[in-house]
Amino acid sequence: MIRLIKSTFYKEQKVKAELIEFITSASKLSMGSECFKFEDNFSKFQGRRFTCFVNSGSSANLLLLQSLLNLGKIKKGDTVAFSSLTWSTNVMPIIQLGLKPVPIDVSITNLNVTSENLISSFNENPFKVFFITNLLGFCADLDKIKQFCDERNVMLLEDNCESLGSELRNEKLGNFGLASTSSFFVGHHLSTIEGGAVSTNDEELSRMLKITRAHGWSRNISNEERNVLAKKNKIDSFYDDYSFYELGFNFRPNEISGFIGNHQLLYLxxxxxxxxxxxxxxxxxxxxxxxxxxxxxxxxxxxxxxxxxxxxxxxxxxxxxxxxxxxxxxxxxxxxxxxxxxxxxxxxxxxxxxxxxxxxxxxxxxxxxxxxxxxxxxxxxxxxxxxxxxx
Ligand SMILES: Cc1ncc(COP(=O)(O)O)c(C=O)c1O
Incomplete structure (x- = not known):
């Protein structure tokens, strides 16, 4: 049988041997230094300032939209366009979070939404956000799509779960919108067994992603930022670690995924x-x-x-x-x-x-x-x- 997926991750035996050693000697396996190192390394590969590592690509999509709601950049009832040819959990978060999904048809020759399709759909029924999917490592004229979104004040987000490493005129897919999501599930370009990420250049969004990823608390942002939040909400030091500022989830990754991710990046x-x-x-x-x-x-x-x-x-x-x-x-x-x-x-x-x-x-x-x-x-x-x- 010629299989769609041949291993859990690339160089499986070698990386597993290294993983055994890591697990044996690690003092902590919940989210820690390997995850944070992976976030930095992945940001470098992708060419974005910030990455928020999570437990799946589906979580990354849900996290991104919830974080934008938390920031007030979008609100319940807003229309969110999406590529009609995509994965279920690109669209489900739109529905789950009370936003209105609007499908846009794709090109038959590159399987992705073109600027022409986007413009005709927008003219028929304007939308606030376009959560485009870069399908199978391809895109259409994403540069023109970005230009149109900029001109019309449409927020462009990219589900890049299937296109890690692809480039349009030397610009990496995933770097055209405000933020992009990745999946590190088995069979994707980079596997951490289960895993995903949101990458962005926007510092405010990056901070909100970290709050929303873990319970809505402030533990994963800088001390300075934590103090600002605590002061604004009149939180004393006793409740500092147990104050929940935003609607959040628990989408944290763990050190095993972080370790594998850092090793897979060497082969990407x-x-x-x-x-x-x-x-x-x-x-x-x-x-x-x-x-x-x-x-x-x-x-x-x-x-x-x-x-x-x-x-x-x-x-x-x-x-x-x-x-x-x-x-x-x-x-x-x-x-x-x-x-x-x-x-x-x-x-x-x-x-x-x-x-x-x-x-x-x-x-x-x-x-x-x-x-x-x-x-x-x-x-x-x-x-x-x-x-x-x-x-
Ligand atoms: C386009 C797209 N978005 C989102 C996902 C979800 O990623 P995950 O399986 O890591 O939850 C996938 C999964 O294959 C995908 O192809």
Whole structure:
């Protein structure tokens, strides 16, 4: 079987051996110095000033929106646009926090929202926030999207859980909006088993993320900032550690995840290179197959592909190739969460019917196949042959 995910994290045996030593000698395994070191290291990789490390990408999305509510930058009832082709927990926090979700259709050739789609959706029904998803290591014209959002005062947030390391004209995805989220779940570019993060350049938001991540208390911000909060709220020293200033969660990571994250970061550039190299081979192979809609992602300067998507011109071709991949023992799956507006939870919580033309085609006639950094040369060859084959 050619698996979508081959290990818990990259260089699993070596890192596990180091992890055993770390666990044996560590005096503390709850959030501590390894986590904080990872936050600094990750910020450096991403090219952002601040990172708030949490226990999953889903938590990161919920944390980001709750922190913006806490700051009063958004308020309940505000409309939040999202990419119709995404993962459930990009959209669920919007609904859970009393915001109004507005789906935007994606491009059939890069699977992401384009500025054209964004503008026509905005003109029809203006929104306050756009929580875009950078899907599968791709984006559309994210620079134009940013420009439009800046001009129209739309807050741009990026769910970058699937695109760590990708670059549009040498700018890392995840650095176009006010903040971006990452997932470090198994199978993502960087795995800490479970994990996620919010990265931003905004100091006020960074402070609020740290308060909201852990119980709404002030313990994880600087002493100076803590004193300001305590004074403003007339908190005495006895209650200093037990004052809860904001609506919060407990999304803290632990030292095991922090340690793994710091070690995985050493390999991240290698992982991105390998994913890009395999993507290019698969893309070449796909250009030879007339049954496939050709991906157009040449605007990206680095393609840190998450998995390779195949979208078919017809349902019959989709069925033929799906069955052939399965028969050849290749693990495949629907493209991320498919058209989210077709998912039961979305229908249950939204009365309005949406027609997402392209997301619908991708939902109905697409699947994705493995692209991970541990595929062997033979596996890559088998997959490339299947992609280009005339069945
Ligand atoms: C686009 C996107 N957002 C959010 C998530 C959630 O991340 P996690 O599994 O770490 O909760 C995922 C997970 O795959 C994802 O693909």
């Amino acid at each position: 550039s290698e992982i991105v290179d390998l994913r890009e190299r395999t993507f290019k081979l698969f893309h070449q192979a796909s250009c030879q197959n007339k049954n496939l809609i050709t991906l157009d992602v040449k605007h990206l300067s680095t393609i840190s592909n998450f998995a390779f998507p195949m979208i078919f011109e017809s349902k019959s071709a989709f069925i033929k190739y799906r069955d052939a991949f399965l028969k050849n023992k290749v693990e495949i799956r629907p493209i991320v969460g498919g058209d989210i507006t077709q998912q039961p939870f979305f229908k249950k919580t939204n009365d309005k019917k949406y027609k997402m033309k392209n997301a619908n085609i991708i939902h109905d006639k697409g699947f994705y196949i493995p692209n991970n950094p541990e595929l062997t040369k033979e596996e890559i060859e088998t997959l490339a042959n299947l992609i280009s084959s005339d069945i």
